[in-house]
Amino acid sequence: MTTAESSERSVPKPVFTDAEAGAKEFPDSGPSARRYNYFKPAKRKQTHYEDVTVEVQPDPRHYLTQGWIYGFADGSNGYPLTWTKLKAWGVDDPEPVRGPGSGGKPVQNWPAHGWHEFRDPNEEWELTMYRYNANVVRQVTQNVENARTTKAFEQWTPNWTRFVERNVGAWMHIEHILGLYVFAASNRSGPTNMHNTAMAVNSEHKIRFAQDLALYNLTLTEEIEGFDGTAHLEAWNSDAEWQGVRKVTEALTAVNDDWGEMIFATNIIFEPLLGELFRSRLVMQAAAGNGDYVTPTVVGSGEYDYAQRDLRWSQACFGPLTQDREFAEHNKTLMNGWLQNWVPQCLEAARQLQPLWSQPDAKPPRFEDSLDQAKSRFSGILTDLGLETPKELSQ
């Protein structure tokens, strides 16, 4: 037996370099040098979330010594702090003036303005957002799949089937529009990376929930004889009950050049007065009585997104602004103006939804009781933010 002679393959050779931490002692070799040292953490110890988000979006008031290098045609550049009328302390202070021989002028007293104090209490970054949303879609898929295999949809009354195909179906459009044209649209506008990342994550929740509802609708089309998978389009486009909500939803996307108003009006006003009113106080209350234990699990996942995560970051964003050491009154006046504008629109849209409460065979709590609960919840959110309940709420 002979062995064919083979030439040595050309591959990189492993080399022992001993380049691991602690191998030598020299300036900066100690453990204290092994942390990001260019920002001040919100608490004593910097978090993993802060490490991967803070300062990624630079600020000429800090280290951006050569300034922004591309500008829009109107002369604005970077992330202008004027893209909302809200103000955080320090924003009116001038930027360091740099030029020939000026040096970098790094700002020593940091943060230079209040926007940089914001941290997302959900501490969202890529690892958390995929884990969270993957868990949600797995759970929703399993719930629906289980219902399908156990023929759970056969227990639905015809009226409830119509209710779900039209009304739960119509809601998917709202989530989609808010996800894309409010939250994703605003992720270019915020003053810091922490704001913009929180908006992007909020956007993911909305778009995912919209698709969850659409795919649930598809399953129902396949499982329930006579379920009209296109009825949601007709309801959304034509049903009188839905036109008020549609009008407000579209108005939220049309807010004139102010990401702050867009997010405030959506997460602080629209969601408790219309979103939770429909999802929690109608669909999730009415479903069980009409033989449906599945829809609340799908809708509940979206509700959890808002109630436990999206509202939370919004409160952390807007709450400190009402107590801002420099602009508290300015911000409160502004937010009160937004409340005066948006609360009546939302209440009017809510009342247009009222006929939906009569459609199921097994009735949910009365519309007025549901609306009162929504108003009460809304008042609580405003109190937490340091704002007073607007008189328009009593309309």
Added chain:
Amino acid sequence: MSRQSLAKAHQKIQELSWEPQYHEPYMKYGTDYTFTKAAKKDPLKQVLRSYFPMQEEKDNRVYGASDGAIRGNMFRQVQERWLEWQKLFLSIIPLPEISAARSMPMLFQAVPNPELHNGQAIQMIDEVRHSTIQQNLKRLYMNNYIDPAGFNNTLRNFHSDYCGTIGRQFAEGFITGDAITAASIYLTIVAETAFTNTLFVAMPAEAAANGDYLLPTVFHSVQSDESRHISNGYATLLMALSDEDNRQLLERDLRYAWWNNHRVVDAAIGTFIEYGTKDRRKDRESYAEMWRRWIYDDYYRAYLLPLEKYGLVIPHDLIEESWNQIWNKGYVHEVAQFFATGWLANYWRIDGMTDEDFEWFEYKYPGWYDRYGKWWENYNRLSRPNGHHAIVAEDVDYVYPHRCWTCMVPCLVREDMVVDKVDGQWRTYCHEACRWTDAVAFRPTYQGRDTPNMGKLVGHREWETLYHGWNWADVISDMGFVRDDGKTLTAQPHLDLDPKKMWTLDHMRRMPHVASPNVILNEMSDSEREAFVADYNAQGPAGRPAGAKS
């Protein structure tokens, strides 16, 4: 994913497409392109129900590998020469990534096709992934690599050092100015479709050859997302091509985007791959060979050329000139030499080249030694403090270059440098294409046509000008590139961590002051400036003074 087929699910979610009935969305970002609504399908065909678990699985693999790298003592085999350059790369790249996320809503408004918005939203989410996963990789290096200095303050350093701002074009260019120019042509059509091949495929391969398998783990995972983004760009490009009025702008933007990407990406990635590696096997590809394969063949010939039949005017001349710059004019070598000349203004350590490196360069780039060998020998000779200055202040036959006002890489191929008075200021440009970008393309009119949405090139575009007249020790202190003993520089021109061999502020204090070439240029009379240009054009290669023996 449920039993519903992806195609069916994707078809269903198209029912979500929105046609406004009561209010149109606020249009914040403008474009001079015109689009007519056309039935263009979402090219990504991605449904979040399958997307999130898929990304989670990819994450699990990445983080599993990270854990394995630490348990397996990967850093005992990592080449310091390589990882030092990652201090620059990983300080730059999270910003372009997050900027790409920010650019997506600009497209929602500019491209009136709701079906495309789904793919753009997915891209936004991907980009948040890329930025934060890269910040996390850098954090891991900082915690486990022998020298954390430079990793631990990258997001301060990147914004103040003398070459970081060059990389910032690869971020701000995505999010500012005309929405289509920025978010579609510059970002997706050129940066992602062409240059991520060298960024995220070629460079990780080199990392692996240098004992670092975490960079490939993270960046190949990132690249698997990029391939989807390419589809986004293609769909928008086809929509733009369907309107004749857009072709003039497409021609302009492709020229700008191509040339700027070449100037910026080839400068950085070329340097990392050629001068950051210890792998000198003769049969491993050089950057020029990789470029020819990934960019010239795969992008130019396979992707761009077929679009000519749809009316796209392709900048053949600039593509050939880019190759000419890399192959004949030593662009990457000139850049690496410049980065090493100013090692003291950086925040990473730059290893000198050895005889083995010389041999490899000569094999891959015949004539390299005659051009660059002597200078690198001087670099080694001057690398330990021994009564002399840092190389930038020593006579080594190197003329400190002028910055290109457009791409901010200096004018290193001396014969190509051009000068123009733009916006009342005399500016130097590394090439006519960069002069055109500033003086012609980024203007409110283009070839007689109003382009009111086109962006502007702004800011303090030459680092040297900020420190004109400063002592080097003060410059370095101002930038914060000093280690925790308060005197040793973060940067060093060698890899020896013996404190006695490391440069300190005291060594810097004795050096001549920094002088801004642009300030000096603007102080010249017309005749002095003409003489300066003639002399500059006669310089090189390797930055040699005019008339010096090459």
